[in-house]
Amino acid sequence: MESFFALPYNGPHTLTTYTADDELFVLHQTYDLYSTLDPTGQAPVPAPDGAAPVSHRSEITRLTQAPDGTHELERVTAYSATGESLANTDDQVIIHDAVPAVNPVDGKTYLLVAYWDLGVHILDFEDPTNPELVGTFEDFSPSAFANVHQVRAFEDPIDGKWVLVAEPEIGTADESGQITFIDATDPANPEKLGHWTLPGNVSITEPYLFSPHNFALEEGRVHLSHFHAGVWSISVDGPGSPEDPTTVAAVEPTNQTDLGGPMTWGVEHHGDQLYAMDSANGLHVLDYTGP
DSSP states (O other), X not given: OOOOOOOOXXXXXXXXXXXXXXXXXXXXXXXXXXXXXXXXXXXXXXXXXXXXXXXXXXXXXXXXXXXXXXXEEEEEEEEOOOOOOSSSSSOOOOOOEEEEEEOTTTOOEEEEEEOBTTOEEEEEOSSTTSOEEEEEEOOOTTSSOOOEEEEEEOSSOBTTXXXXXXXXXXXXXXXXOEEEEEEOSSTTSOEEEEEEEOSSSOOBOSTTTTOOOOEEEETTEEEEEOBTTOEEEEESSSSOOSSSOEEEEEEOOOOOOTTOOOOEEEEEEETTEEEEEETTTEEEEEEOOOO
């Protein structure tokens, strides 16, 4: 091990790499809530009502090389926000994920932050050492939840718009949550375009049973892992649109193990195949034959 970079008590949830001006940046997302343990002493935001410091944040570090040739991470800045819960009473203001993305309309790079009950935060990321909040999105109706677990952007415009996709992760509820499509062409004023929900009257009676989880975007389609509901592919660019998303494919792995399942944790797209990761049954390789 060349070096060690300390993070708060629970460590990082996700890591994302980003290159700008031939420099490599690593983004760490931590969400310790109101942990009293913060070995870095760098928690930038005080918790409400005199609680211990909040250590949730997106922390931006830069990979540097020392004169002896070894490498280490240098902390350059962090982003964290406070606020009241927008969609329920849990007051979970946690950063769950953050990724850089280029707006194909204005050509600028933004940081897309999945901020749970605070919704989607969009930051100007042209200078990774100085990200600045540009806009937020908070309308996840008719769902009763925000719980923003992940937000991603389509690489190419759809109908001339920069379209983002945000989805929740839900523990238990009288619904299965929804995938929300957002017009972020003007990042300062993101607007809701439409939403998609798992067909049928589905409730999550056990923790995360029918919750959405990770997804991948590809040429106007969302390939979504939906835990016990399997893998779903949703089109928003013919057939379908961001205002009226259309299901084009679905499969539920049927293998069962002593660990239960299926519980499709994530999905990745490469070529004409989907790789679905099932926490109970392993890896499934699927041929995608839909439109």
